[in-house]
Amino acid sequence: MNINKDMRKYTASLASAEPDGATPGAHQATPHVVNADNQERPLIIIHQLHKTYLLGQTRVHALRGVSIEISRGDFVAVRGPSGSGKTTFMNILGCLDRPSQGSYWLANHEVGQMSNQQLARVRNRMIGFVFQNFNLLSRATAMSNVELPMIYAGLSKELRTQRARQALQLVGLGTRLDHLPAQLSGGQQQRVAVARALVNSPSLLLADEPTGNLDSRTSVEIMAILQALHEQGLTIVLVTHEPDIAAYATRQIVFHDGRLLRDEPVSAPRDARAEWSVLATQNPDEDY
């Protein structure tokens, strides 16, 4: 496939395209923009994404023509009520599912039509997942959990051990490498999950309600970690139904009935680190 040719066709179509039902963000109506950090192409380019599936006898049209671009270094919060299509969107974004129609380009690869095997590779090497219920292997230590993506990538044992240790130290669990999930608090488990998501140096971190099972204090801690990672240049897409959590991001998109309703930057994102330092000094003995 000739990437350049396809890209030129796509940008040409963008210039002449009529806006679809949803109100697009300002930059979509103009020809292709070079974003602020001087990278030519956005990390994620989604055009006219449709997804229908059969639920028993009924046909559900979960996504009705979604188009969006996400640049490297964006921190996007995806909001919307249940049934709005945001979960379906996340699944397609995470290459867990394929669109019925439309195209999805991730880092210059058209993943929308890839085979299962290719999608598995993309998930392994380019995407990191953080789930609401942590999804750690209960019989494996923190180290083994974090090593898992690297095992599927075929990394050598030494490299796996080294990177797993680094990742766990990064999230502040350097002293708990051999703990089982049952020996870790909710916040710590989610931190292991974050470490696991980072370990293959993905281009994109997908978080599905990462604070859903955590209390407010631990939520702040996790959001602080995500924000810190974002500052390092990681692209993060976070699904949440809580506006408070969405306020940590730099850009918010809202789904409604399978379409993008709004796509706007967050004017004054919350600073999780600042909030956390306040909380920590209030209760310095609590170690979550």
Next chain:
Amino acid sequence: MKTTDRPTEATNSAATSAVGSSPRLLLPLKSQDFDRAHKLESNVSMAMDALWANRLRSLLTALGIIIGVASVIAAFTMTQGVSANVTNTISSLGTNLIFITPGTNNTTSGGGGVSGGSNGTKRSIGSIAPTGITQSLTQGDAQAITDGPTRIPDVAAVSSVISSANQQVISGSQNWITTVQGVNASFLSIHNWSIEEGNWFSSSDDQAGKLVAVLGQTVYQQLFADIGEDPLGKTILIGNAPYRVVGVLPVQGGASNSDNMIYVPFTTALNRLNNSRYVDQILVQVDDPGNVGTVQQAITSLLEQRHRITKGMADDFNLTTSQQLLQTFNQSISLFTALLVGIASISLTVGGIGIMNIMIVSVTERTREIGLRMSLGAGRQDIRNQFLIEALTLSLVGGTIGLLIGLLLGYGITAGLAIPFVITPISLALPFAVSAGIGVIFGFYPAARAARLDPVVALRSL
């Protein structure tokens, strides 16, 4: 892109170690870092962990394989032991012997199956004389084979045998019931036996009908060794006639009971123990195993002539060679082994179904885990291989345990029966191969099921 502030160290306290310092993202991986390690090792250790975590369940699942393999191995060592025992006995007779026995349609060839074969073996090796069988052989037949115009070439030696069972033997205050066989002097060399103490009787002893006897080991034990007496020169009473003990045979063992036997010269037995002029068996030693066939035919025609048997009449005697004995015996053993294998297959199939059942349950239980692994980048092959290796590990561990238990059992049983404990490389390698096959065959369906799961659906499940 917003400008970034490096966070201050002030916020770096123990509780904020994750957040206070600025976490550096890991270095990106280079393409040559990928696909270096084989996933087999991690798969095997993951499989062992999974099985160990559910120890009881794994053990119960493997039990089918364990029992199947253990019973097959134990039974196999038994049949191998019996087979080796009998084969040794038959082979020790030499491959150049022909046994002539009276009676029509004897069961020594073919038809009789296991029991007939072994009875034929015992009869030919010379234990209890057959009763109710029409006598037809005489000493004249034996002489015709070796002497005179009817002499058959390639015959090295001949011995007639008269067998008299259930004879009471008295020595001093000891008595014992045993079989007495009257044989020619050539009997010892035909059988290639050695004498342990004393001497075998000579042909002049035989011709003179001397009252001398050679004891089998069991008789010696019963009458003399148990009371610490040296038998040589002592007198024993057989059928109220006194015999002088001139020799003792060593232990023969094996499938014949020639240890519980007393040998006396043929003429002596003919005169004193036999009540007819017929002999119970004629033993023929051929000079070379290659000539056995021709000698066999020659003897048959000679005896047919002597017994006036015309075409169409059944022979009133039977010729058996040790080769034929071996053949018959091997046929029986093969049949038995085939039966064993059949039963083993059934039992192992049941064990395999047990494995398949548990693997299906395991897959269903771990649907969420499978979805997670897929989201982390496990392909369908990876998932399938993981479960296949789990099934394989289960069946191989079961096979190994079964092999060890089976060998232990086999050792105990063969020791108890005093038969050799035979292990062949095949009997060691086959359980592994078969267990592995079972693991792969019965583990395949659950593994394929696991691989076909849709990651989105799997992640959603409870």
